[in-house]
Amino acid sequence: MKLSGELKAFEGRLGHRFSQPALLVRAVTHSSMVSPTRDDNQRLEFLGDRVLGLVMAEALLERDRMAEEGLLAPRFNALVRKETCADVAREIGLGDVLKLGRSEMLSGGRRKQALLGDAMEAVIAAVYRDAGFEAAKALVLRLWGQRIDSVEEDARDAKTALQEWAQARALPPPDYVETARTGPDHAPRFTIEVRLAIGETESATAGSKRQAEQAAAKALLTRLEAG
Template structure:
């Protein structure tokens, strides 16, 4: 395990670890015990936000705050973090308790996204803030480049569409929940009277609501 983690940190994070234990901790889920990634995730989340905000500020000098916020919200979203985590190969390295492992928690967007943030936190402590910010700039670079225009969150887009068509605002309702506490799956239905409804799943209520809004938008296009 230590050799695999050391190789991962060097090759995927581009960092020579001084304290490998930090990175092992960043890959350890709470189902293993009290020594887990949660504190590192707290730190990494804040550094990720700072790094992305700075990158957007520099990259789009003429854009107003509202457009920058749209870009920011997508780039720091759990879905984006999880996508990056899978690109890095994190699911195969996450340490889980038996039940969480049996439940497939290493594939959960919440878990993979949290680990990415925890690894950023580990980089801050082991290599300094600059090392963490450089990592974010390198790994998030393609996602920044793909944003040719400021994206609009599906829930915001659906609400604006409802207003344009003089309908009541969208209503979101959790219609199902399955899975273990650490690896839940929510089913959410969104409805707009006069426009239609759609149902979608996600590993959090927010994710399921976003997916449902996007599904309804596709119906209405």
């Protein structure tokens, strides 16, 4: 099988040349494009999730040989969650080469976080099937790069930390309010305001309510701790 020009360019961005090009084609094929002669990437996604998990578990153990499970778990979750996979996918232009059905394409599928995250995991599995675990490991470590070194800060659950800050001062839990929603249905942007009973507030905007809540909590906590 010969790859299209777009997929050859993507191989360059990915940093892996496939000896079995069909694996890459399958990895970028969404279920909306499935046909009797074309497989989608769901099974590869399942495998890639496990390969990514093993790579990250090993990397975290190697980088901090003294850390206990209670510290490693949130770091691990931050590195393998769909949002992180989708961020990496955007950096290498994975959305541009996805094979989507017409309805998924019209609804903005190339920008959807869940779809990008799933496809990134499928690509990892394709590399694993094409060249083995060491090749997949090298790929993941290179693409995730600085995220692994800075994961301790990223793994901090700002909402939990802010709630603990409030509890330590005998305050009720923070309140999170959606104050705005913009953008089309397939790519909404949420603005969330976090409020404390003492009158302190902060707002943040993101592509999901969870991300906006975390960002608002982090901003407020940073200001409170600095003050």
